Amino acid sequence: MTQIAEAELRTRMARAVREVRETNPLAPSITNTVTQNFVANAQLATGGSAAMVYLPDEAECVAGLGGAVYINLGTLLPVYAETVPACARACAEGDTPWVLDPVGVGIGSLRTRLIQEVRQWPPAIVRGNASEIIAVAELWGLNAARVDTQGPRGVDAADSVEAARTAAVAIARFTGGAVAVSGPADLVTDGTVIVRAEGGSPLMCSVTGSGCSLGGVATVYACVADPFTAALTATTAYNLAGARAAARCEGPGSFAVAFLDELSHIIPEEAADAPLTFEAA
Numbered sequence: 001m002t003q004i005a006e007a008e009l010r011t012r013m014a015r016a017v018r019e020v021r022e023t024n025p026l027a028p029s030i031t032n033t034v035t036q037n038f039v040a041n042a043q044l045a046t047g048g049s050a051a052m053v054y055l056p057d058e059a060e061c062v063a064g065l066g067g068a069v070y071i072n073l074g075t076l077l078p079v080y081a082e083t084v085p086a087c088a089r090a091c092a093e094g095d096t097p098w099v100l101d102p103v104g105v106g107i108g109s110l111r112t113r114l115i116q117e118v119r120q121w122p123p124a125i126v127r128g129n130a131s132e133i134i135a136v137a138e139l140w141g142l143n144a145a146r147v148d149t150q151g152p153r154g155v156d157a158a159d160s161v162e163a164a165r166t167a168a169v170a171i172a173r174f175t176g177g178a179v180a181v182s183g184p185a186d187l188v189t190d191g192t193v194i195v196r197a198e199g200g201s202p203l204m205c206s207v208t209g210s211g212c213s214l215g216g217v218a219t220v221y222a223c224v225a226d227p228f229t230a231a232l233t234a235t236t237a238y239n240l241a242g243a244r245a246a247a248r249c250e251g252p253g254s255f256a257v258a259f260l261d262e263l264s265h266i267i268p269e270e271a272a273d274a275p276l277t278f279e280a281a
């Protein structure tokens with residue numbers, strides 16, 4: 001595998017921000033009921049278009065309609081046992097990239113079963129907090145990734161981003177796509193390059209759905225860009241918007257509102273100029 005050059009990646013990030021604003025791409029989702037509204041609003045703020053579905057035939061339908069599809073396992077219903085595999089299969093058959101957020105992996109048996117089942121139709125991007133990324137690598141039998149994990153604490157991370165580094169690289173090499181690990185400093189990799197991105201705000205942990213909506217926005221960018229560029233553009237937009245919103249809010253409630261405003265103001269040049277550090281994986 002050859003490594004993509006930093007300058008080329010930054011150019012692609014700027015192009016992704018611009019193209020989403022110009023083309024309003026549809027990025028449908030199967031996502032949890034807690035944060036569905038925030039996911040849709042964040043997708044719209046970046047210039048994308050949202051459509052949330054629940055049923056298997058709807059999922060197959062949107063796999064053909066969308067430029068990329070988001071699957072978030074946050075609140076499962078019995079129908080998702082059919083919907084999630086139907087969607088991942090339809091995406092694979094139609095060459096539509098899809099993004100997995102394995103929220104709360106470890107809670108109950110259905111999440112585990114679904115993550116194991118979709119391994120055969122690999123997602124273009126896996127986005128999660130550190131504990132979720134480590135858990136997915138374990139479930140997919142990517143043994144190089146085995147680390148001493150705390151395991152997810154419900155839907156929150158109990159591990160550091162650094163602890164998920166090997167798992168993230170192993171997943172990206174397996175899928176051929178990208179992995180975005182969120183936390184105080186984010187880590188994004190395509191399996192050859194690791195990018196670390198700082199910014200954001202601890203207030204993002206006080207608003208449920210910061211991570212879910214980051215996955216939704218990565219899906220919007222995946223409609224117009226390769227998976228690594230899309231994951232990195234979304235992560236960068238979140239770090240910029242999060243820091244700016246935190247500087248002018250009064251607490252979690254006004255932060256969420258200010259965050260959506262700031263997300264809608266991100267311009268291509270600043271996404272490309274963001275402080276990122278690059279290293280070989």
Ligand SMILES: Nc1ncnc2c1ncn2[C@@H]1O[C@H](COP(=O)(O)OP(=O)(O)OP(=O)(O)O)[C@@H](O)[C@H]1O
Pocket residue numbers: 103128129130155156157182183184185186199200201202203204205207208209210211212213214235238239242
């Ligand atoms: N301490 C922090 N400082 C700055 N930014 C943070 C911090 N913690 C998280 N973030 C940012 O918040 C966003 C969501 O990351 P987080 O790891 O909280 O996701 P998550 O646990 O999946 O969230 P959720 O499941 O509630 O949607 C990312 O953009 C990340 O960079």
Ligand SMILES: Cc1ncsc1CCO
Pocket residue numbers: 032034035074075103104155208209211212
């Ligand atoms: C709180 C919560 N519970 C299931 S999904 C979700 C949203 C954050 O992941």
Ligand SMILES: [Mg+2]
Pocket residue numbers: 103128129155211212
């Ligand atoms: Mg999450």
